Amino acid sequence: xxxxxxxxxxxxxxxxxxxxxxxxxxxxxxxxxxxxxxxxxxxxxxxxxxxxxxxxxxxxxxxxxxxxxxxxxxxxxxxxxxxxxxxxxxxxxxxxxxxxxxxxxxxxxxxxxxxxxxxxxxxxxxxxxxxxxxxxxxxxxxxxxxxxxxxxxxxxxxxxxxxxxxxxxxxxxxxxxxxxxxxxxxxxxxxx
Numbered sequence: 001x002x003x004x005x006x007x008x009x010x011x012x013x014x015x016x017x018x019x020x021x022x023x024x025x026x027x028x029x030x031x032x033x034x035x036x037x038x039x040x041x042x043x044x045x046x047x048x049x050x051x052x053x054x055x056x057x058x059x060x061x062x063x064x065x066x067x068x069x070x071x072x073x074x075x076x077x078x079x080x081x082x083x084x085x086x087x088x089x090x091x092x093x094x095x096x097x098x099x100x101x102x103x104x105x106x107x108x109x110x111x112x113x114x115x116x117x118x119x120x121x122x123x124x125x126x127x128x129x130x131x132x133x134x135x136x137x138x139x140x141x142x143x144x145x146x147x148x149x150x151x152x153x154x155x156x157x158x159x160x161x162x163x164x165x166x167x168x169x170x171x172x173x174x175x176x177x178x179x180x181x182x183x184x185x186x187x188x189x190x191x192x
Contacts, residue, residue: 020123020141023112027145028153030108034101035157041100042093044158050086056185057083113138 038044057079064072116122121135123144128134136144 019116019119023116023122023138023141024145024149026108026112027142028149030105031146031149031153033104034097035153035159037101038097038159039157041096047090047093048158050090053181054083054086054090056181060185109142112142 057076061073061076063069064076116138119138122138123136123141125134125136132140
């Protein structure tokens, strides 16, 4: 940890506002690295379609249980192994990204945590948070910055999946398998 000292001396010498910005920029860069890796390793569109299918199946199964519709539950039971296969595929794909990005994240976190070890409060908020107060330690500020950057960037990179897909112009002109499935399910619901 001695080779971190020059960076640590530089960070401790910074004003609190600059140290806040350093952590914010680094957390944002890590999010961008994670999203880029996700796009390079995974077929994001295919994963999104699988996630929508799994959520739709789960929603239909819950509705069948609520209504005590044995016929629909029997039909859904036939697809259970297929859905479990999709869930395991999604998990495997997500784990690839986690394994690839975990080591750089750990190294950067160790460097930053050792650099900020002499500082009790990295960020001072203009308001008070319950159980935390106004002064945030490096760990809390890093988590706050990471998740604050993750939400909008996941939308920009198209990684987040909506429960109900918003129809796109291309889907309306030329429906794909997913769009046909959604239309079929809507027709079934109307018949009931």
